[in-house]
Amino acid sequence: MLYKPHQYQEYATQRILDTPFIALLLEMGLGKTVSTLTAIDLLLNDYFDSCKVLVVAPLRVADDTWAREVDKWDHLRHLRISKVLGSADQRRRALRANADIYVTNRENVEWLVGELGTKWDFDTVVVDELSSFKNHQSKRFRALRRVRPMIKRVIGLTGTPAPNGLIDLWPQIYLLDQGQRLGKTITAYRDRYFVPGERSGHVVYNWKQKKESEQRIYEAIEDIAVSMAAKDWLQLPERVDRIIPIKLNNNARALYKQLERDLLLPYKDADVVASTAAVLSNKLLQMASGAVYDEERGVKLIHDAKLDALEDIIEAANGKPVMVIYNFKHSLSRMQERFPQARILRKGRDGNQDIADWNSDKIPLLLLHPKSAGHGLNLQDSSCQTVVWFDQIWSLEEYQQANARVYRQGQTRRIVVLRLVTEGTRDEDAVEALERKDTGQEALMQSLKARIEKVEKGAA
Incomplete structure (x- = not known):
């Protein structure tokens, strides 16, 4: 296919060429992969400024997306991709292959660093989904x-740089500039911009921003971070977000309140016990969806209110495909029992076939987990117009990424995102938490937005 870049794609490519280490905070659907590959091609073959390139990405993206993008575009087909995946022997063979770009999944970063050691020879590294390195204590961050x-x-790509607040930024920016802008250590970053919030002894559970620290952080990184929002560049159809309130019957409400109050639901075979606040929160969220795990990992059914609501939504779709996102395995099994036509995405080549079947409307009801639907899936070519969140989650990144599988560049239909929210439960708390996080992330994205003219409607 002939590549005819949008103005924002040209800008992103040029910024990569001009900036040795850069974070491209591109919202989902803005074609960040082809923009980056175009820059890599120029760095390798025109400017001779790169010799060997490593891409670190989520597993499905590493296995499929980057190679598929190279095959898709005429100007990139000469690039040779080697996938450093699979067993240790397969990875070693892939490293020895003669290629331009080596792609591995983020779980293999620690192995790769240990394997190469001082012989590390990748002069250019692309971190696809930079926010997956937001934990400064993770093995992948320490290895890189x-x-x-x-x-x-270093080229960092993500649409969700601060899903849980600005505290997440330090590890990501450190991988770019080695601490020049936000401090050499996480401690220095916290001391400069935050104050301790809730704590238990010496352990701090959250950090609160100091006055004016938000703007100071933005100003510190604006020269190496470019933000672009899909709404500014793409002529996307309307997206409607709605909450579908779910009412509990008296029995389900009583069970919910009992666990919330007593931390225990006694049953003859195995009790439901919440030993900590975190466990209680999770079990209440499960009960809001209709079932809960007991101490023996059995499932105790609480209500079918969400299943009934989902049945109404599927009927109202009038035969068009519906995508449902779940978080709990018992939600998946209950939906599969109620709706035998439902399918899930399998792994590997089978999963690729499932994606093709979905995009050609051969799957009427697709059930996705947000962790498997987060990155690299292009599911916008089906006639689906309805996305349903059966279970509510706390991760803004997973919420935004999953929605962007269908609401992205190439979508021509109005999309309705429905959240099944059980009234008076932790469902409501999770929705409110995501809205608060979204406000903070939107401020970051707006502050770093590329100052270039919007594409005029109908421009070449």
Whole structure:
């Protein structure tokens, strides 16, 4: 296919060429992969500023998306991709292959750093979904940090840089500039911009921003971070977000209140016990969806109110495909029992076939987990116009990424995102929490937005 870049794609590519280490905070659907590959091609073959490129990505993206994008575009087909995936022997063979770009999944970063050691020879590293390195204590962050001084160029890609607040930014920016802008350590970053919030002894559970720290953080990183929002660049159809209130019957309400009050639901075979506040929160969220795990990992049914609501939604879709996102396995099994026509995405090549079947309207009801639907899935070509969140979640990143599987570039239909929210339960708390997080992230994205003219309607 002939590549005819949008103005924002040209801008993103040029910023990569001009900036040795850069964070492209591109919302889902803005074609960040082809923009980055175009820059990599120029760096390798025109500017001779890169010799060997590593892409670190979520597993499904590493296995499929980058190679598929190379095959898709005429100007990229000469690039050779080697997938550093699979067993240790398969990974070693892939590393020895003669290629331009080596792609691995983020779980293999620690292995790769250990395998190469001081022989690390990737001068350019692309971190697809940079926000997956937001934990400064994770093995993947620590491994990449060790070899960062040996890397000439770093390109970080994400649409959700601060899903849980600005505290998440330090590890991501450190991988770019090695601490030049936000501090050499997480402690220095916290001391400069935050104050301790809730704590237990010496353990701080959350950090609160100091006055004016938000703007100071934005100003510190604006030269290496570019933000673009899909709504500013794409002529997308309307997206409607609605909450469908779910009412509990008296028995289900009583069970919910009992667990909330007593931390225990006694049953003959196995009790439902909430030993900590975190466990209680999770079990209440399960009960809001209709079932809960007991101490023996059995499932105790509480109500079918969400299943009934989902049945009404599917009927109202008038035969068009419906996508349903779940978080709990018992929600999946209950939906599969109620709706035998439902399908899930399988792994590997089977999963690729499932994606093709969905996009050609061969799957009437697709059930997705947000962790498997987060990155690299293009599901916008079906005639689906309805996305349903059966279970409510706390992760803004997973919520935004999952919705963006259908509401993205190439979508031509109005999309309705429905959240089944059980009244008076933790469902409502989760929805409110995501809205608060979205407000903070929107401020970050707006502050770093690229100052270039919007594409005029009908422009070439």
